[in-house]
Amino acid sequence: MTSDPRRAIPSTDRLLALPEVIAAGQQLAPHIIRRTITEIQASARRGQTAPDEVIPRVVDAVQATHTTNLSAVLNATGVIIHTNLGRAPLSEAARDALHAAAGYVDLELDLDDGKRSKRGTWAKTALLAKAPDAEDALIVNNGAAALSLATTALAVAQGKPEVIISRGELVEIGAGFRLPDLITSTGTQLAEVGTTNRTTLEDYRNAISERTGAILKVHPSNYWIGGFNSTVETKQLATLADEQGLPLIVDVGSGLFTPDPVLPDEPTMTQALRDGADVVIASGDKLLGGPQAGLLLGSKTVLQTLARHPLARAFRADKFTLAALEATLNASSTPVHDALHADSKVLYARSQRIAEALNAEVVPHEGRVGGGGGAGVPIAGWAVSVAEEFARPLRTGSPAILPRVADGRCLIDLRCVPEADDEVILHRLREIAAEVEG
Structure with missing residues (x-):
């Protein structure tokens, strides 16, 4: 009688006692290791894995398992603020701040007198130093939360639920989420004025009623309208809002504080404040180059109203956001800024070196800001x-490298790739070329 080969499958206790499995247990939770073992044993019972292969498979599996499934990616697309890749990559200073924040920190504590203090005052101080035209600031967990808080606290909570907005600024921010839906989800009502392409000051003026709680201006940062069009400037709206005793909310979106010659038409937080906005909103993980956060700057009276609203607690930023944001604001530069202002000659030389080693070609390539900033603005550069057929192996290799595929070619743009990683990309391309030729 032939013995059942499944009897040769190593037991769970034997597998758990393997030195390599015990070592992996210093990093991995017990249920992760047991699940791995169970899955490989089940594969052996189904005849898909030979019994004598169970031990080496278990060892390989636990050594290859990490506590997170996130994969680091080298961004070779030329898109600087790539939403699918987590938007802005953080500076070294911000990364160090995250490491420091991982332990106990003085988040809401004054170490001098040992008493409770306000949350994240150091991040707020750094934000106000960056925008001296603002009287006060508030930091929440993302830009959408900032907008929702501002419209709710200044309109619905004041018994005047209507917020006036131009029809040309009813933006969809991505993944199917639309600002009108976000704003109205808390009970705010939108009074839409003008048309898609043209809105005048009189449109706003005629819409004001006893139900009006605020005027809202949103920068449509992920698209633009050309041709026969007109919009109302912030300064004009601020004058009207002041005349009517209404707060003016301006969402500039991308978080640019001061003008940048690369993006001449991008609105800045500083200018919106100087033009009279009562509260200016932006995201922290776009052109600022920091962590995901919603930044609100403006009048002390208005900001205190926002801070007292219950949603401010629901939307508040955690210690990691506050730490990384402060470090971003205080650092000399960020990867986003460096990529946006990368020297074209240096990019060409780096690209040419890789291309020559592969007998490939360097072609002109237009990068983009991405992330809802600098819509329609090309950034001249180069790509290998x-x-x-190189694209998929690049994406699925280690490290993962994300190129751009266009017109039947795989394009590797080094704008957002640290120069120190050029060798990594070249090595991977050589491996793929050998596989393709083989």
Whole structure:
């Protein structure tokens, strides 16, 4: 009688006692290791894995398992603020701040007198130093939360639920989420004025009623309208709002504080404040180059009203956001700024070196800001052009490298790739080329 080969499958206790499995247990939770073992044993029972392969498979599996499934990616697309890749990469200073924040920190404590203090005052101080035209500031967990808080606290909570907005600024921010839906979800009502392409000051003036709680201006940062069009400037709206005793909310979106010659048409938080906005809103993880956060700057009276609203607690930023944001504001530069202002000659030289080693071609390539900033603004650069079949191995290799695929070619743009990683990309391209030729 032939013995059942499944009897040779190592037991769970034997597998758990393997030195490599015990070592992996210093990093991995017990249920992760047991699940791995169970899955490989089940594969052996189904005849998909030979019994004598169970031990080496278990060892390989636990050594290859990490506590997170997130994969680091080298961004070779030329899109600087890539939403699918987590938007802005953090500076070294911000990364160090995250490491420090991982332990106990003085988040709401005055170490001098040992008493409770306000949350994240150091981040707020750094934000106000960056925007001296603001009287006060508030930091929440993202830009959408900032807008929702501002419209709710200044309109609905005051018994005047209507907020006036131009029809040309009813933006969809991505993944199917639309600002009108976000704003009205808390009971705010929108009074839409003008048309898609043209809105005048009189449109706003005629819409004001006893139900009006605020005027809202949103920068449509992920699209633009050309041709026969007109919008009302912040300064004009501020004059009207002041005349009517209404707060003016301006969402500039991308978080640019001061003008940048690369993006001449991008609105800035500083200018919106100087033009008379009562509260200016932006995201922290776009052109500012920091962590995901919603930044609110403006009048002390208005900001205190926002801070007292219950949603301010629901939307408040955690210690990691506050730490990374402060470090971003205080650092000399960020990866986003450096990529936006990368020297074209240096990019060409780096690209040419890789191309020559592969017998490939360097082609002109237009990068983009991405993330809802600088819509329609091309950023001249270069890319290494290889066959389209390189794209998937680049994405699925280690490290993962994300190129751009266009017109049947795989394009590797080094704008957002640290120069120290050029060798990593070249090595991976050589491996793929050998596999393709083989």
